[in-house]
Amino acid sequence: MLLQTGAATTRALRRWLPAGVLIVILTFLVIVPVGMLLYASVLDAPPRPGADPSNLTLAHFRSLYGSPETRLAIRNSLAIGVGGTAMAMSIGMLLAWLGARTDVPGRGLVQLSGIVPLFMSSLVGALAWSLIGSPRAGYANTVLEALGLGSAVNIYSVGGMVFVFGLYYAPYAYLFVASALALMNPELEEAAEVHGGSISRVMSKITFPLVLPATMGAFILTFVLIIENFPVTQILGSAGGVQTLPAYIFRLMAAAPSRPNQASAAGLLLMLIMVVLVSIQARLLARRSFVTVSGKGFRPRRIALGRWRWAGFGFAVVYLVLAVGIPFFALGQAALRRTQFISGVGDFFDPTAFTLRSMTTLLDYPPFALGLRNSIVVGIMTAVLGGALHLATAYTVHRTDVPGRRILDYVAMLPVTVPALVIGLGFLWTWLNLPIPLYGTLLILVLAYTARFMPQGYRGISSTILQVHADLEESAQVAGASRLRAATTIVIPLIKSGIFSTMMLLFILSMRELSASIFLFTSQTRVLPIVLYDQWTSGSYSRMAAISLIYSFLLFVLTMLGRKWLGMGTTTD
Structure with missing residues (x-):
């Protein structure tokens, strides 16, 4: 009897072990930092x-939430x-509608304009527009004064920040909506046009309501990313x-x-706002059906814009000039000018x-x-560690029946509700109090980035795993292969492009990240966004612009090199 009980206990432990180990890891990456906050x-x-852990008080919340400063910060956010x-x-x-559903000329350029601003981080965008739209010496006001129009541009305002955010977060809306429009059956639009509907009426009553899930997803994601953004609001708002x-x-x-205690309370307030927003999105989309793709085939149809064709193309060009052209011109001016x-x-x-002095001397500048070097090391470590962790988590959730896998799914997606600045603050308090000397090392940045980008990495690998039918593994196991061997010899080779895609994405995102590292770096662990931010705070605009150009070029090259993985996926049935 005892032997049977012991065997049953051993089997139970073996079933719980994979999920248990992952739950412990994710707990230290996500739950513990939030708890410390x-x-x-x-x-x-x-x-x-x-x-003294016994001296607890709610005074920080009372002083914070009763402060006019806090209320003003909430209203502005x-x-x-x-x-x-x-x-x-x-x-x-x-842009998504023009590129996916119309006969706009230069459709390739229109589609490209929807994603090119992603290569330029919001930090670089804010720095460039601070050069362009400064009310005192901005390049735009220099041109306006020459035309006799006075200094009419002030980027250091609520309107200025709205403009910058609108430029650099439009690609998120484009990516969500463009894919949904490309899959939508045009029969409903055609029926509306037959009954006399104009293009604008068909768009407002048929087209965009049918892609409401993608629209709502893009809206909530964009809103959440904007209100948690630190670089743009710090650079443009503080001035x-x-x-x-x-x-x-x-x-x-x-x-x-x-x-620090009031900062932690404010961080919880920001996190609460994001939790509410994500919950609203889930509730709204759960109540309605938006099926537009069925078993019936259809041929994609382009809407004839007539005299508006070139206006649509012009809109895309103007957006590209504002988001990329003018900012790079401004950065080039600041980087290459003698004064x-x-x-x-x-x-x-x-x-x-x-x-060319600023550019040629940059490589000899020790902080750069x-x-x-630190950015590349941290990016590679985040990609490798994150890729392995997300692969193990996604496989456990979607390919096993072990207890606790639903908990893993929930915890892996939890960071989507935690602002990057709050993650950094939580990691600061966690590793200052744990007896493991991680603070002041690059590893704490790697762990913070892994937690920060966990939803992207987990969902990226999950989507590729779900494309591989479970029958392939089951057949291998019937033939005598263990689950581990079936996974390593069948599943992983089939989804390797998806794994490399996710790892490349994690690397690029890590190279761009400022907010999660702003509380965690030391003089020897500064990454490139921190160096760039320091140049702005010290007023070294020429060097700031030079670093911005090289930084943006590096991100562009990395993205182009990763396209063969980022654009690849498996479609195995």
Whole structure:
């Protein structure tokens, strides 16, 4: 009897072991940092080692939520989020419709314009537009003054931030909506046109309502990404005195003396807003059916725009110029000029005003070399560690029946509701209090990035695993192969393109990340976005622009090199 009980216990432990190990890992990456943030928000002193854990208080929440500063930061964040999302959705949806459903000329360029701004991080975009739209010495105001129109542009405002967010988050709306429009059966649109519906009426009553799931997904994602964004609001908002929640959290930590407990409470408030938004999205989409693809075949149809064809093409070109062309022109001016002073429009094209000194001396600048090296190391480690972790998690959830796999699925998606700045703050308190000396090393950045991009990595690999039918593994196991051997010899080779795609995505995202690392770096662990941010804070605009150009070029090259994996996937039945 005892032998039978022991054998049953052993079998139960073996069943729980895979999910149990992964749950422990994900708990340390996600749950513990969020828990430490909550702990810090109710502690009466900074949550450093040796702090008395029994001295708990809600005073930080009362002082924070009763503060006019907090209310103003919330209002500004919501206003910028709504405005930026509305602009991004308008641009992205229109580009998606033009590229997927119309006979617009230069359709390839239109489709390219929907994704090219992704190669330019919001940090670089904000820095470029600070050069263009500064109310005192911005390039745009220099041109306007030459035309006798005065200084009409002020990028350091709520409207300025809405404009920048709208430009650089439009690709998210484009990617969501374009794929949905490409799959939509055109018969409903054709029926509406037969009954006299105009193009605008068909779009508003038929086309976009049928892709509402993609539209809602893009809207919530864009809104969440905007209200949690730190670089744009810090660079443009701080100069204009516009306070937002992410910038407010950073200011509480950077103040002298710092206020870490209030910063933790503010971080929880920002996280609560994101949780509510994601929950609303799930509830809205769960109530309706939007099936537009059935077993009946159809031929994709292009809507004839008539006299509006070239207007649609012009819209795409204008967007591309605003999002990429003008910012790179501004960065080139700042990087190559001998002096940043510009007396008139003619100075923009004076060949004697330019020099390559900033570009040629950059490679000998120690912080840049250190930041570039650290970024590459952290990116590779995040891609490898994250790829392995997400593969193990996705396989356990979708290919096994072990207990606890649904918990894994929930925890893996939890970081989508946690702002990057909050993740960094949670990791700071966690690893300052644990007896493992990770703070001050590159490994803490790797772990923070792995947690930050867990939803993207997990979903990326999950989608490829679900494309491989389980019958292939089951046949191997019937033939005597173990589950591990079936996975390594059948599943992984079939989804290797999806795995490499996810790893490349994690590498690129890690190269772009500033918010999660702003509280975790030291003088020897600075990554390239931190170096770039430091140049802005110190007023080294020439070097800032030079680093921005090289940084953007590096991201572009990495993305192009990864296209053979990013664009590949398995379609195995």
